[in-house]
Amino acid sequence: MGQFKRIANIIQPFFNPDECFNFINSVKDEKIYFIVSGSLGQQMAPRLENLDQVQYIYLFCGNKANHEEWIKKYKKIKSIHTKIKELCLTVKYDINQFDKGLTSISILSRVSMANLDDSDKQFVYLQMIKHAILEINYDKKIRKNYTDFVRQFYLNSDQQLNIIDTFEENYNLHSPIWWYTRKCNIYHMLRKAFYKKDFEIIWRLGFFIRDLNRDIRKSHLQTHNHQRSLVTVYRTTAIKTADFEKLERSEGGVLAFDDFLITTLELNVALKFANTLCNDPGMIAIIFKIDIDPITSTMSYIALNNLSFFSNTEGEVLFSMNTIFRIEKLEKRQDRLYQVNLTAVGKKDEEIKNILEYMDEVTLGLSGWYKLAKLLVDVKQYDGAENIYKFCFSQTQENHRDERAFVQHELGHLNELKNNYPSAIEHYRTALGIDLKHLEAVHPALLSTHVNLGDVLLKNGDFNEAIKEYKSALKIEKPEKLNVPVQYNNIGKVFLKQRMYSEAQQNFEKAVQILLQEFPTARRELADTYHNIGEMYYLMKDYAKALNYYDKTLELDQKVFSQNDPSLASTYYNLATVNEALKLHKKAIQYVEKAVEIVQAFYGNNHAETKAYVKYRTQLQQTS
Structure with a gap:
C-alpha cells in the first residue's frame, strides 16, 4: 500500500465487490485506476467495462497465463502483473499520460455579446474571472490559506505533505516557473481545477496564478x-466527442486555453503522444498547431530550457494565462486524430475588443476580491463567492465599517440567491447593525439593505417584519426618486400575499397615483404595479378588472421590453390565465402561444419555465 501512496493521492481498498461498485458509482468527476486480482477481475470486468469513471483495469495475480485469453474481450484491461514494482510503474506512467493530455479549453462561436447562450457565456465569464484573479494584490495570508486548505487532500501522502511544507517555507527561494514545472501538488491542483471549473480551488490559488503569469x-x-519571425508550437490533448463536435462547428470562432499552456516546438513529439491518446473510444485526440506572429500578438511565452525544475525540457514552451486563438482549420490526420490550426489574436481583433468591452461593463466599479466574487456569483459558483466574502470580512478591520457592511450585504444577497432565506436575513441584519453604529436611521445608504431585507422576509413568509422594512425604506431622507411609490407597491405585495385585499389595494393605488402624477415616464414601475393589481383582482375572482389591468401591463411592457424579453412572456401567460377564467379559450391559447414562443427562443426547450408554459398550452388545447 505504501508504494501506491507514492503514485496516487487517494487509495481506496475494498474487500466486498458490492461496496466497491457503490463507491465507483459515487465518483463523478474523477478517473479510477482499478487494480484487482485475476479471478475477481474476471467476475467484475463486465460491469467495470461500461463505467466511464474507470480509466483502466490492472490485474495482479500469480500466473499471467491463466488470464491472457479472457481479458481480450475488455478494452479497459490495460495489463497483467505478477510483480508489485512493475505494476506501480505502469500505473504511474498511465496517470502521468492522462494528466499530460488533460487540457481545459473554452470556445466562443458567436460574434455578438448580446443574448449569449450558456456555453458562450461560460467562455466570456471564465476570461473575466482569470483577469480578475490577475488584478488582485495578494499577501502572505492567502498563501497560508491555500496550504492549510490543500493539506486536507493529501492526509494519506507523507510525500505530498512534505512538498506542501517545503512550498510554504521556501516559496520565495525559487521562481514560480520552477514550482509549476516541478509538477507537484500545486501543478496538479491547478490543472484539475481549471479542467473541472472548480473555482473554490482556483481563487485560493490566485496568488500563484498571478505570480506565475x-x-x-x-x-x-x-x-x-x-x-x-513566426513561431509555431504544438499541443496534444484528448477531448470528449461532444466537445469535438462543438469544435468542428466553431471554425472561424475563438478558442481559449483556460490553464497555463505547455507546448512543444517538435511536431514529432506531439504526434507520438497523440498516438497514445487515440485508443480511448470516448475521446478524440487533437494536435493543436499554433502559429504566433510576434509583431501582432500580445501574448507572452517562454522557452523552458534552463528555467524548469527538470533538465530535459528542451523544445518546451510555456504560455501565460489568457491565451486566445482564432480557430482557422480542422484537418483529419487519421481515425480519431485531428489537427486544429490556430493563430494568436491580439487586443485589436474585433471580437476580442467586443469581449473586453463586455467585461468592463459587467464589472464596472468593482476591483480586486469583490470583482472576483461578483463574477463567481454571476456564474452561480456561490460557495466560492461566499468563501471569498467571508475571507474578506475576516481581513477587514473593525473601523472599516462601510466595507464590513458591504460584505455582509453581499453575503445576504448571495444566500438569497441560494434560497437560504434565514441566512440571508441574518447577513442583511448584520449589515444594518454595522451601518447603524455610525449612520442615522434615515441615511440614504441604508435604503438598499432595508428593501432587500424586506424582499427576503417576504419570501420567507415573515410578512409583518417585511412591512416594517419597507416602511423604514419609506422614511429614508433624500432617497432615490422612485423610492416612495416602489415601497408602497412592495407593501401592497405583502398584504396581497396575506390575501388582505383592501390593504393591498390602498397601497397599490397610492403607488399608481404618485407614479402617474410625479413620474409619468416610469413605465416599468407602473407596469409592475398594474401587474400586482391585476393579480389581486384575479385572486378576488373579479376577472374583468384583472383583464383590464393585465392589458394595461402589456401596453407598458411592449414599450419597455424587446419583443423576445421573458418579462413579456410572463404578461402573456397572465393574460392567458384570465382569458381562460372568462371562458375565452381561443384568446387564451393565442396568448400562451406567444408566451411559449418567447421562452423557447430565450431559454430553450428544457428550461422549467418553458416546460410549465408548454404544459399549460396543452391543457388549454385539450379543453377548448
Whole structure:
C-alpha cells in the first residue's frame, strides 16, 4: 500500500465487490485506476467495462497465463502483473499520460455579446474571472490559506505533505516557473481545477496564478521581446466527442486555453503522444498547431530550457494565462486524430475588443476580491463567492465599517440567491447593525439593505417584519426618486400575499397615483404595479378588472421590453390565465402561444419555465 501512496493521492481498498461498485458509482468527476486480482477481475470486468469513471483495469495475480485469453474481450484491461514494482510503474506512467493530455479549453462561436447562450457565456465569464484573479494584490495570508486548505487532500501522502511544507517555507527561494514545472501538488491542483471549473480551488490559488503569469511575462520581455519571425508550437490533448463536435462547428470562432499552456516546438513529439491518446473510444485526440506572429500578438511565452525544475525540457514552451486563438482549420490526420490550426489574436481583433468591452461593463466599479466574487456569483459558483466574502470580512478591520457592511450585504444577497432565506436575513441584519453604529436611521445608504431585507422576509413568509422594512425604506431622507411609490407597491405585495385585499389595494393605488402624477415616464414601475393589481383582482375572482389591468401591463411592457424579453412572456401567460377564467379559450391559447414562443427562443426547450408554459398550452388545447 505504501508504494501506491507514492503514485496516487487517494487509495481506496475494498474487500466486498458490492461496496466497491457503490463507491465507483459515487465518483463523478474523477478517473479510477482499478487494480484487482485475476479471478475477481474476471467476475467484475463486465460491469467495470461500461463505467466511464474507470480509466483502466490492472490485474495482479500469480500466473499471467491463466488470464491472457479472457481479458481480450475488455478494452479497459490495460495489463497483467505478477510483480508489485512493475505494476506501480505502469500505473504511474498511465496517470502521468492522462494528466499530460488533460487540457481545459473554452470556445466562443458567436460574434455578438448580446443574448449569449450558456456555453458562450461560460467562455466570456471564465476570461473575466482569470483577469480578475490577475488584478488582485495578494499577501502572505492567502498563501497560508491555500496550504492549510490543500493539506486536507493529501492526509494519506507523507510525500505530498512534505512538498506542501517545503512550498510554504521556501516559496520565495525559487521562481514560480520552477514550482509549476516541478509538477507537484500545486501543478496538479491547478490543472484539475481549471479542467473541472472548480473555482473554490482556483481563487485560493490566485496568488500563484498571478505570480506565475508575471514570471512568464517578465521572462518573455527579457528573451523574446525583439523576436520578429513566426513561431509555431504544438499541443496534444484528448477531448470528449461532444466537445469535438462543438469544435468542428466553431471554425472561424475563438478558442481559449483556460490553464497555463505547455507546448512543444517538435511536431514529432506531439504526434507520438497523440498516438497514445487515440485508443480511448470516448475521446478524440487533437494536435493543436499554433502559429504566433510576434509583431501582432500580445501574448507572452517562454522557452523552458534552463528555467524548469527538470533538465530535459528542451523544445518546451510555456504560455501565460489568457491565451486566445482564432480557430482557422480542422484537418483529419487519421481515425480519431485531428489537427486544429490556430493563430494568436491580439487586443485589436474585433471580437476580442467586443469581449473586453463586455467585461468592463459587467464589472464596472468593482476591483480586486469583490470583482472576483461578483463574477463567481454571476456564474452561480456561490460557495466560492461566499468563501471569498467571508475571507474578506475576516481581513477587514473593525473601523472599516462601510466595507464590513458591504460584505455582509453581499453575503445576504448571495444566500438569497441560494434560497437560504434565514441566512440571508441574518447577513442583511448584520449589515444594518454595522451601518447603524455610525449612520442615522434615515441615511440614504441604508435604503438598499432595508428593501432587500424586506424582499427576503417576504419570501420567507415573515410578512409583518417585511412591512416594517419597507416602511423604514419609506422614511429614508433624500432617497432615490422612485423610492416612495416602489415601497408602497412592495407593501401592497405583502398584504396581497396575506390575501388582505383592501390593504393591498390602498397601497397599490397610492403607488399608481404618485407614479402617474410625479413620474409619468416610469413605465416599468407602473407596469409592475398594474401587474400586482391585476393579480389581486384575479385572486378576488373579479376577472374583468384583472383583464383590464393585465392589458394595461402589456401596453407598458411592449414599450419597455424587446419583443423576445421573458418579462413579456410572463404578461402573456397572465393574460392567458384570465382569458381562460372568462371562458375565452381561443384568446387564451393565442396568448400562451406567444408566451411559449418567447421562452423557447430565450431559454430553450428544457428550461422549467418553458416546460410549465408548454404544459399549460396543452391543457388549454385539450379543453377548448
